[in-house]
Structure formats: structure tokens, C-alpha cells
Amino acid sequence: MHVVIIGNGISGITTARHIRKLSDHQITVISSESEYFFSRTALMYIYMGHMKFEHTQPYENWFWEKNKIDLVFDRVTDLNTDNQSLSLTSGETISYNKLVLALGSTPRPLPTKGAELSGVQPMYSKQDLELLEDTKNIKQAVIIGGGLIGIELAEMLHSRGVHVTLAVRESQYWDIVLPPEEAKMVGDHILSRGIDLRLGTAVESINGSDKVESVTLGTGENIDCQFVGATIGVVANIGLIKNTSIETNRGILVDEHLQTNLPNIYAIGDCAEIKEPNTGRRAVEAVWYTGRIMGESLAQTICDKPTPYNPGIWFNSAKFVDLEYQTYGDVPAKIEGELTSIFWNELEPERSLRIVYEKDLMKVRGFNVLGLRLRHELCDEWIKTGKTMDFVLNHLEELNFDPEFYKKFASQVKSQFEALV
């Protein structure tokens, strides 16, 4: 059996590796972005000089041949689902028995006037990084969008001495995800690191004749800049299958076994939209580990061990310049209804902990931390088994995943909570 995987990101590559572990199927992975699998999350570190491209490759180049995973560095131009084949730019045709679409995301296009000017770009792919590297002599940059890529791009440019203005439409940083206290802390942190964060700021237009020269803000203010970062989010990359009978909505619609409406065709990772997501999970989740879990599950299914996709309890993490963020379980931006939370924070060093729990039963539902680290396994278990706040606060030290000798926080949190009730 020939399994063809389009996309060599974490989802596609995990599928390929696990199919190889489970079977002797012929495996082909096609990518037009890079010859070998690399970690997209690490692209920023190449620009900042923390790493070289080769460091972002989790497997050495000999790995693929040794494991009989054929890599094709080319773009798929056409997909024919009737005779189960696809064509490449090179003219070659590849037929498959099973097809895995791991197409990833694509940056959401900037609707702003002047977005087509040279010097305006997103930051998503290896090619985006190369383009950014070619953009020399940037003194000032404006980045549009208050998500995770926006702050990463801001940090990248700032590391090379560029003056960065980060224009965020919302009134608090990433406030669709972060509760107000955390959003405020992150915003303050970004400012303290020398990035000119403008909250509640829309960009009216990008100006310049050929190259970008300035942007005009909603307030009427003009900011001179030689670069504009377009980081207003990503959308599922589904251009390839537009003319096929594969059903899509925001992404490629899949069932619990990650299968599309067509037999033998599956979709995973950022481009997949789960028709009936588990409670607490969204239909499209463009995060690293969901891609990995989908790949692991799909490999089982393809190798005749049908395994539904089950990502478990939500978790995620990020780093805003120097401030680390972890979240586990249910921590909505607006905590209301049956939920309430206790929030503890400290300014020096900047750190905070929020525990979300059910008002009536006092059962823990989620954790949010900034500037400190929690033990994933325990958070997951406590949320899953519905541990009470009493238990959580008495065992809080066990959750601590900070390096040795770091200042402890459990007793402070506990006394704050006790003062509260």
C-alpha cells in the first residue's frame, strides 16, 4: 500500500514515522517548503541568532532513507481523487492508496490598504524567514496583530535593534484568550522589553509608492517604517483541494478518525476541522501538539487499528519575550457562570497563577501561569479527576515545575485563597 502525505510539518511527519513503526507500507511525503522536516516554532530563533537552520531539524538527514520514508521536495499542483493520483510541478504524477492532507495553515491576508507594498509580509514559513532576511536596513517596523506570531516577529526584529511598534486592535493584549489580569501583565511585559505596544490601535493604511514608507493609525498618527508585519492570524491552507469534492468549511472537514468525506483521504493538523470536537476543544486548533496527536492517531487508523482522535484536556504554552506562559484545562478569557477563579501574582519576578474552579462544587477546572512552570501530568490528572480546591491548595507544591532553588509560590497562593474565603 502506498500512503502519500502532503505536507512535512509535525502532523505529516508524525504520521509517516508512526506508519513506518507499524507497517511496511510505502510512504511518500511531499513538501514544497523544505527538503527535510524542521520545527516551524523555531524559525524565530534562526533570525535571532540562537540557532542555525540545521538545529531546527529534529531528525538527521540520513533518518528518512534509513526508515524508508521517501521525501519529495516539490509542489502538488493538482489532486485527482477519482483515479487517486496527484501531479507535481515537475510534471511527475504520483498515485496513492491512501492520501493524508497535512497542508498546514496560511497567514490570513491583511485587508488593509497598501498591504501589497514591498516590505509588507507575514511570518509563517521558511520562505517568509528568507524574505525577512533579505529585507535589509530596517530601522522601524510596525507589526499588525496581537497574537502569538505578532509578538514573536516583534521580538525577532527587536533583537536586531529594529524599533518595533506592535499595533493591536484589542484593548488588551491577546484578550480573546487571556483573562484581563494576565493580558495586562503580558502587555506590561512587552512594553518593559522595549517594544512599543499600542493597544486599541487599528491600522488605517500602509503607505508608500513601491516600498512601505509609513503606516497611518486609526488615530490619524503616522508612523514611519520600512517594514510591516502582517500577523493577524492564520487560516487553514485548503487551496489545493478547492476543486475537489472534499468537503470543507473553515478547514477540511473530518470525522473522529480524521477521515474526510472521501474514503482513503484524511486531513490532519492545522488544515483539519473536526466535525464534532470533544467538549473543551475547538474544531480547528492550530497548535503543535494537536498535529502530533492527530498524526499518531491517524497512523494507527491507517495501519488497521482504527483510533479516534482524542486530544484530551486542553493545554498550551507560549513565551512572550522573556515571560513564559502555560495553560491547562478550562481558563476562558471571561470567567463567568458556574466558574470562578483565584488569581495570585507578583511583580518581581513577574509571575502569576490562576486556578479556575467550579463555584458550587469547588472542583478545579483549569490553571493559567505566567513566569512559572507547572507539571502537565498532575494538572491534567487533577482536572480530569475533579480534585477539589482544598486538595489542590494543599498539594500545590507538587505542581511546581520551576528549576531547583527558584522561589516557591504555593504557600503564598494558599494564604491568599484562605483570606478570600
Next chain:
Amino acid sequence: MNRLGTILVVIGFGIFLAIPFLTEHNVSDSFITKEYNSEERAKLASSAYTSILNQDITTWKLLATTDEAIALVNKSVIDTYGFSGEDIIRLENLAHNNSLNAQSIEALWGKGNFKVEAFKNYGSWLFDREFSSDEELESNIKQVTNNIAQYEVIPKKGIDKYAAKSLKYSISKHSITGLLQNNAVLFLLLTFGLTAIGGLLMLQVFMDEKPGIKNNGIFFHPAKARKWLGIIIGTLLISFYILLYFFPEYMGGWIRIVDPISYKLNGSEAGQFFLYGFMYTTSMLVMGARMMAKYRHNKYQLIRTGSVMFFQTIFAFLIPEILVRLNQPYFDFKNAWPLDYDFFFDFELQKLIAGGNLGMFMLVWGIAFSLIGVPIFTYFYGKRWYCSWVCGCGGLAETIGDPFRQLSDKSLRAWKIERYMIYSVLVFAVVMTVGVLYTYFTGASELLGINTFSMRQVYGAFIGAGFSGVVGTGFYPLMGNRVWCRFGCPLAAYMGIVQKIKSRFRITTNGGQCISCGNCSTYCEMGIDVRSYAQRGENIVRASCVGCGVCAAVCPRGVLKLENDSPTNRVNTTNFVRR
């Protein structure tokens, strides 16, 4: 501040590099007599020195002249005590008459004569032998007389290569005159002083930034990314180590400027290893301060760096020097066999045994520390308690070496080579130690047909000097800062086995949070592909991990934590990642 610091470092280091060229020597007749330690040899040597006597000359000129002088001495002693062409003919004649034996040569030159006694020792196998041809006879006799010249005449009457080495060093060091001789303290300040102050001022660069990970631009940096400056620094370091171990006679000027410190500490003049210890310690202190500034947000790094700075300064540098001042054996209490490979050498054992109660304590301490303390501590804390908290080599790597940690090779091939090499060195160290102890207790010079003295000489030159020094440190800017610790250190190998088999230490992977970014692997100085474990949700239990904690520090997602915990289920894999 940073610019001023850089300027001071360049000036201080520039003056340091200029010192061998600024060093002037002046030798007098009486000085030569004293250094050659015998009227006879001094007289033979003096003709070489006549043209430079009482003149200010360079080190090169002095040493070239000394080479000539030594050659003159040796030629002359061979003429006097060796066998001349005529002597050889006489021996051949004796053999022709079938009367080459002890009596006949005693009759020729007299009983008790140097030549006679030497020939009896080296040539008795020729006595009363038949030779099939004249050629065979001549070649056999010449073989004996040549051996006598090389192994008997020159070592006993002349100056052999070991004596020549120390004579050249002594002449060079003790004949320094002029600028350096009179201004040692000034030069000390101009070199070490300026470089240290400059180095500390350069820390401003980190202090200007907010606390946090400071790896910006590392792979664009000329020194930190194996670019031109890295190659220059590597070349200088390698050259320095070659001079230190093999040509200390050229280092007189450098050693001279640390004399004042040596007198203060141990009451006598400095030698090349005092200079080395002083440089080692001062650089570690300055670069340790740098490490602390860089990681000031991370308490594990602060305490750990403070610890290696403390153990180097107090235990490795000051205490041994003070012990010498108090007429006690030189001893580094924190050094453990087999890194301290000469601990069981006869002269070391004799030194400690002769050292009274304190000496005996040192002997017992050293043995207990190495054989009991090391595995017990490693069981509780992993080898990090030594490698990145106490050890001098590790301390150097963690401070001066920190700018180069990202250069270690992470490939599977490198890991394979590492295992072959480090365990071979461990086996070599153990076999050599068993050998020298066997010789010490039985007096037999060979164990299983191998000469134990040459075994320890080979170890000392190739592992002790060549590997740990020249390659181990010289290659920092080319292969990362733990070249010795990773590929060569027998103590690291020994503790690594304990750490791998039975220890409470591990690096815990935090569930499914890893995003495979590769920061951990990139900054692992031991070349461990940390990511390959973390992305599988698997804890990291590796023999080579020295527990520096930098992987956990640079991880942007809070995935890694160094921990001591129950040894069961150490390589635990969480159910967030299917393997």
C-alpha cells in the same frame, strides 16, 4: 562601558601576547656555572655563551645558544667517557682473538674505569662469542657503544633530554633582566589586571538587558559560531597549551610576572603550573561573573556558578599553595581519581606517606573520596554534583567555555565516537593505575609484559597533557566547551556509569508541552540531543549529562526540569505522546 571593557581586554591581552617578545635575558659566567651545576660542564658549555655573555638577548637567542652549549657538553663527554674509533678497533681485535671478556677490557683500561663498567653492563652478551663475519662483529660492538653513549655517558656525565628540558627552563626563567625583571607587578596589572577589569566592564552588555535568556546573535558572532575570531582564539589556546606542557622554557616572561603572587602565597618563585593555575582561576572568576550576569534570572545557574568559582579558587588554587607554604604536601582535596590520574603514582604516594598525619589523612581522604564518596554522591544527585558544581575542568567549561557550548556536535555519530573514546580512556586509566600500584608494591617493573613506567608516561603525555589540555580546552571554540569532559574524562565516564545505572537524577520532560524547537539540544554542551527525548515525552537519563541545567533554562515552554527523585521508573514516559 562595554566598549571601554573591550578596549581594555584587547590592550591587556595584547600586552600579554607581547611579553615573550619583550623578555630580555642576560647571562654571566657565574650564572652559567651555577645553572650547569658542575664546574666541568659549565666550562664545556661556556664557549657557546662567549658571544652573548653579559648582553641583553631574546629568549630565542638564549635558548638557541643553550642548545649549542648542551650539544658541546654532550659531545665532549662522549669524547671523554665514550668509545672512540680506536677503542672500537681495540675491542674488535680482542674479539678476533676470542678474548673479548671482562678481564681483557679491564686489562685494557683498568678495573673500575667508567668505560669498562659500562661495557660490562651493556656488552656482556658479546663476551666470548663467535661472530660469523667482521661486519657482524663491528655492528654489534657499535650497537653497544652507541647504547652506552646514549644511556650511560650522556645521562650520567652529560645532559640528557630531560635534564636539558629543565636546564633550559631554569636558564630562561632565571636570566630574565631589564623591563620584566624589574616591573613584574606593573606587567601583572597591565596584563591580568587590565584584561580582568575589561572583562568585568564588558558584562554591562548583559546588565543593560532585562533578566532572561541572552542568546541573541550567537550564531552571527565571530567567536561563538566557529568564525574567524573563534579560529584565532582556538589557535591561541592550542598554542598556549603546547607551550605549557611541552615548551615551558619559552614562557619565562609570563611566569616572571606572576612571581610576586607566588612568593606571597607559597613563599617561592612561580613555575609554569603556578602561572597556569593563576590564569585558570582569574579567568574563571571573570567569566564566572559573566555567566552570573547572563543567567541572573536563574537561581540554579547562579548557585552552581558560584560553587565552581568557589571550589576552583579555594580548593584547587589557594589551599594547595598554602599547604606548600606550611611545608605540607601540595594537595587538591576536591580532585578525585581517575581524573587525578597520578594520585596512585609512587612519588605521590611517597609524598603523602612522608607528609605525617596530614599526609596520611590526605591519602585516606583521596581514596575514600574517589571510591566511596563519588558513587554515593552520584547516586543521590547525578554526576552534576561534581561535573558542574565542583570540578575544575567542568568549572572552566561552564565559565570560560559558556560562549562556546552551542558548538558541540549533536549527531548520532558523535555520540558513538564519544562512547568509544571515553570508556577507552577509563579502561586505560584503570589499567595504568593497577600497573603502577603493582610496581609500587611488588617492585616488578612490568605487568603482563607491559612496562608500567612507560604506561604512565604515555597516559601523562597523551591523556593528561594532550587530551585534557591541548585538545580539551584548546578546541573550545571549535568543538564546544566540554570536549575533554565528553570524550576523555575517565572520572566522567565512571560517574556516567553510576548515573545511567543507578541514580536518583534525571531531567523530567513535562508531559506533552515540547514543541521540538531545538533550543535544548543546541545549547547542550555535552552534545546530547535533548529534544529527541523531550518530544517523545520521555525523561532524559544519559550517562554524559553533567546537569548544567541550561537546557531547562533555554526551553521556551517550560518542558524540562532537573530533578532528584526515586530511582524507580526514572525513564517515565507520559501518556501525552505515543512513541
